[in-house]
Amino acid sequence: MKKFWILLSAITFAIGLTACSAEKEEAQPEKKETEKAEEPAANxxxxxxxxxxxxxxxxxxxxxxxxxxxxxxxxxxxxxxxxxxxxxxxxxxxxxxxxxxxxxxxxxxxxxxxxxxxxxxxxxxxxxxxxxxxxxxxxxxxxxxxxxxxxxxxxxxxxxxxxxxxxxx
Missing domain, CATH: 1.20.120 (Four Helix Bundle (Hemerythrin (Met), subunit A))
Known part of the structure; x- marks a missing residue:
């Protein structure tokens, strides 16, 4: 039974990491657009x-x-x-x-x-x-x-x- 709980915890942890990394990837393009807008104007x-x-x-x-x-x-x-x-x-x-x-x-x-x-x-x-x-x-x-x-x-x-x-x- 212990092995089952460890396996279930590992799967849950892996799914959680995958979901978090997908959110970060989606947020990055917005950050790049913001960075472009914040670039200083040419001297x-x-x-x-x-x-x-x-x-x-x-x-x-x-x-x-x-x-x-x-x-x-x-x-x-x-x-x-x-x-x-x-x-x-x-x-x-x-x-x-x-x-x-x-x-x-x-x-x-x-x-x-x-x-x-x-x-x-x-x-x-x-x-x-x-x-x-x-x-x-x-x-x-x-x-x-x-x-x-x-x-x-x-x-x-x-x-x-x-x-x-x-x-x-």
Whole structure:
């Protein structure tokens, strides 16, 4: 009879353990969903910096011919580079227009979108000016500066120092 009670106790204990472990498995997915919801939001400083670097990278990928034109001092050599520089400026404008502000930067989105618009417009103005006999970049440079100031405002809003986009290019 003792063996029977021991066997019955062991079976009851095993059934109890199985039932308890099933409850824990069912509770774990809820815990994972809660953990995902509790994850801290992305650091806006980090996201802003990555966005800024993607802007710099996008411009630098397409502006080599424009930089060569602007850096050339010989007027004859400049004339040869003019068409390629115009295409380069148009390509930069297209790349900048294609950039999107990350959702994590919702507080800075207006400034950053306006900055992208100004910078793209700046390169469009340069592309148009390069089609003229005597290009003047004053309006384009002013538009670029406006965009750079808006980026600076976004950086200051997250307590970062203003970057100098012109120096990065």
């Amino acid at each position: 806006p400083k980090s996201v802003l910096y990555k966005f800024y670097m993607s802007l710099v990278r996008s411009i630098n990928e397409a502006d080599a011919d424009l930089n060569a034109y602007e850096g050339e001092e010989d007027p004859e050599a400049q004339a040869e580079l003019k068409a390629a520089a115009s295409e380069s400026a148009a390509a930069v404008a297209a790349k900048v227009e294609g950039l999107e502000v990350p959702a994590e930067l919702k507080d800075q989105k207006a400034d950053l979108e306006a900055a992208l618009s100004d910078i793209a417009e700046s390169y469009k103005l340069k592309a148009e000016e390069l089609k003229k006999d005597a290009p003047a970049f004053d309006a384009a440079d002013e538009k670029f500066t406006q965009g750079e100031e808006k980026i600076g405002a976004a950086f200051e809003s997250v307590e970062l120092k203003k970057p100098s986009l012109a120096k990065e290019l």
